[in-house]
Amino acid sequence: MSGPLAADGGPTLFLIAGEPSGDALGARLMSAARRLTGGKVRFVGIGGEKMMAEGLVSLFPMAELTLFGIFELLPHLPNLIRRIDQTVAEVMRVHPDAVIGIDSPGFTVRVAKKVRVAAPSILLIHYVAPTVWAWKPKRAAKYAAIYDHLLAVLPFEPPYFEREGLACTFVGHSVVEGGAGKGDGVGFRNRHGIGPADRVVAVLPGSRKGEVSRLLPDFRATMERLLPSHPNLMAVVPTVATVRDRVAAAIADWPVRTVLVEGDTEKYDAFAAAEAALAASGTVSLELALARLPTVIAYRLNPVTVALYRRLIRVKYVNLVNLMLDRMLVPELLQQDCRPDRLAMELGRLLDDPAARQAQIDGVAEVARWLGQGDTPPSERAARAVLDVIAERRLNGPQEGKP
Numbered sequence: 001m002s003g004p005l006a007a008d009g010g011p012t013l014f015l016i017a018g019e020p021s022g023d024a025l026g027a028r029l030m031s032a033a034r035r036l037t038g039g040k041v042r043f044v045g046i047g048g049e050k051m052m053a054e055g056l057v058s059l060f061p062m063a064e065l066t067l068f069g070i071f072e073l074l075p076h077l078p079n080l081i082r083r084i085d086q087t088v089a090e091v092m093r094v095h096p097d098a099v100i101g102i103d104s105p106g107f108t109v110r111v112a113k114k115v116r117v118a119a120p121s122i123l124l125i126h127y128v129a130p131t132v133w134a135w136k137p138k139r140a141a142k143y144a145a146i147y148d149h150l151l152a153v154l155p156f157e158p159p160y161f162e163r164e165g166l167a168c169t170f171v172g173h174s175v176v177e178g179g180a181g182k183g184d185g186v187g188f189r190n191r192h193g194i195g196p197a198d199r200v201v202a203v204l205p206g207s208r209k210g211e212v213s214r215l216l217p218d219f220r221a222t223m224e225r226l227l228p229s230h231p232n233l234m235a236v237v238p239t240v241a242t243v244r245d246r247v248a249a250a251i252a253d254w255p256v257r258t259v260l261v262e263g264d265t266e267k268y269d270a271f272a273a274a275e276a277a278l279a280a281s282g283t284v285s286l287e288l289a290l291a292r293l294p295t296v297i298a299y300r301l302n303p304v305t306v307a308l309y310r311r312l313i314r315v316k317y318v319n320l321v322n323l324m325l326d327r328m329l330v331p332e333l334l335q336q337d338c339r340p341d342r343l344a345m346e347l348g349r350l351l352d353d354p355a356a357r358q359a360q361i362d363g364v365a366e367v368a369r370w371l372g373q374g375d376t377p378p379s380e381r382a383a384r385a386v387l388d389v390i391a392e393r394r395l396n397g398p399q400e401g402k403p
Contacts, residue, residue, distance in 0.1 A: 010040030011390050014096040015047060018065035018104025020207045020240050021283040023048035025174050026102050028379035030054040036383055044094050049241060059090055063242045065107050066208055088114045097390045098123035112146050123393055125386060127151040132160050140164045149389045151382050171381035172372025178264060180287035185272030192259050202270050203235045206280035212243050214300045215280055216250040221340035224255045226348055238267035276350040281318045289321050289364040294350040294357045296331045298338045321367050329363040
């Protein structure tokens, strides 16, 4: 049984995103699916600002799902369980052609498991393969038992899942479509009154409340340490709506001139205007690589959460740039190393040592090719894969071994 057709005969897609990076993926997927179907597609589900700009009416605010870490999650667990049940009920009501969970496995996998039991005819697709090559390799078999298809963003990922019987398509990393390498630095400086002698650092404290709270005090102290030797230093802080007020309050008393910006255009223009970046670990590190902006990566989690994770981690680095190159190109200062003196030393080196800057700029070019830069847009590959899986299901019914 296929899902209900959109009013014009196209498929219905139930999309679930739980954080800003997934919201961006979902929005690009929606746009590409609309192009490929000539507009004959219907979208329902959960998303943020970008997906809503593409026409999605979110079932509830995506911000409720933007959680990370065991101890950060526990106080919100009752509401999370309620939202899982609400989402499953909405899937049952809509009965779409496919449910597409976009990353955020703490929520999307739980929804998918319940949908698999309640409505086995609905296609289940997950966008962004879990990093089984980094930790918890048994997740490959777990996903194979739940999902019909997986969309991978890295070229080496499909074999991990195909050997478990899960069809997997490499689509490329959607970050290459964001325009991170096409910012207007001159225009940004002019708009914000930034002079040619000003030394601009892009400061990116993350998109989760916990990240912002943990990292911004150290980022402030880092800028304070650098100021005596860099009197024209200033910070540009790109942020997102979910944490904007929190970030604005935290940077109000910074010792250097600070400019808060919001939106991708301003963020990418800020990258082009900056000389270096100090950033929380996450998708933004890939955007910085595509922008060829030398970066220092920082991160800190609850110590107990880290102790549990360290027993499971199978890789040497947290930054995907370093992982793909298998060397420490971009400095990573994590946990006890994430402190102002170390951050200031590494950031100061990028500001003052042209050779160190150029080494990063040269090193990320290979990574950009791995991510799919310069090829068919990843969102188009992803949308085509989704539509092909739906077409095959409508034609042939469920695969053998699947419900």
